[in-house]
Amino acid sequence: MDEAEFLASYDPRAYPPVAVTVDVVAFTIRQDELTVLLVRRACPPSEGMWALPGGFVREWEDLPTAAARELAEETGVATAHRRLHLEQLGTYGAPDRDPRMRVVSVAYLAFAPHLPDPVPGSDARVAAWTPVGEATDSTYGLAFDHATILADGLERARSKLEYTPLATKFVGEEFTVAELRAVYEIVWGEPLHAGNFHRKVLSVPGFVESTGGVTERGGARGGPRAKLYRAGDARLLHPALLMPSREETVR
Amino acid sequence: MDEAEFLASYDPRAYPPVAVTVDVVAFTIRQDELTVLLVRRACPPSEGMWALPGGFVREWEDLPTAAARELAEETGVATAHRRLHLEQLGTYGAPDRDPRMRVVSVAYLAFAPHLPDPVPGSDARVAAWTPVGEATDSTYGLAFDHATILADGLERARSKLEYTPLATKFVGEEFTVAELRAVYEIVWGEPLHAGNFHRKVLSVPGFVESTGGVTERGGARGGPRAKLYRAGDARLLHPALLMPSREETVR
């Protein structure tokens, strides 16, 4: 029996119930750390454990809309938050990933600069921005398969920094090259050469464009004022900015 | 109401019915053309139109297992076909993508060398390997949103050739550099420089390894026998083989 036949003879009681949910891996940078939004589960199973925010997809709701709504419910960020980047990460549907029933979850990845502290929702859930170093620790005990989803999201974010202008989604509308470099260093977890990075960023067509302005003040511990840039119109970076440590990590 | 609360109070009749299906974009190369497996729909809606093979996910079945099963049902290829590559492409869940009910479809991408002619299933469906040039023609009229899924699959395949050893999945266990080059030329749709390609492939660590053997005969129209290689152990290609035309296509 194929899809067509099955659906032609569709009867809600004739097949096993499946729930479709969205889970959101929302990253933001706070205090020079990459953090992910987690919520504390208020009911079984895994009551009291941390989990990714997520929930049931509503009847007439598109998948990305559902993801944006779930994020908004936790953070109070308007769904149409101007600088929010949302992309599909993958779908997780192992039959036993939720002990109660078959749940297929479509995971989304969200990036935004300086997202606010979670707003306690009307249902008074606890949500918190958690450093990814803690959240990916195997002893942290995320609920369900959320540790896998988070790991996949982190890997996606790291590699998207290489060949897309994703880093500009983590900084404000106007930013300095040093701020952009900080994003790379924080997400990749290793220091970059300031001079070479500077030249490289400016040499990639469409990555950033100058606003003409400079910062009000120099660096916190000294140094000249930095020129300001905004995101350019490139969708892909050519040539790409490759992670330094890729060489040996690769095989 | 969040996911946890919803599921805690789960009752199959309390929420709108959703079906979860898998659709498979299966690529193989036949007669120097990239082809995709399509089936002709035997019942409404879109009766008689071509569509990607796919179907309902069974109760205790994992998502990739469901995709492999759907492919096997059309091609007769054993699910454990030794050289079949299967990866998740994305999930398509627009509320109106199927007129009958809410259907969320998880699309998979499959690659294999020389897949056989489709075996008419027990239900006598018609299936055929169709050149992607025809299938992606906007007048070809694929059912549902399958034109979008196919386009996404093609784009994924093209870019995966760049930085992964995916091309080795389209050729036999042992292959020549020229055969590998043909894969790139067919999928990318443009000729490559034979000499530079040869040197490049051999210079990427872990891409291919020599078997020590050579072909029985030279090229069909002359030329020396070619050395034989098998896939190496690299998961990523460093440095990558970038598409020639990327330069201006990018922004």
Place this chain on the structure above:
DNA sequence: AAAATAGTGTCTTTAAGACACTATCCG
């Protein structure tokens, strides 16, 4: 004044691409 930072210059090494060339094999 001291220290830190923004930004540039330059050199070395690696990789990509263009082109040429030889050796081998088919018909």
Place this chain on the structure above:
DNA sequence: CGGATAGTGTCTTAAAGACACTATTTT
């Protein structure tokens, strides 16, 4: 033999990385 193909050599250019250096600003 003529033509096509496998594989290599070499040169030019682009890009990555290491290092040095100047100018500017903060404390």
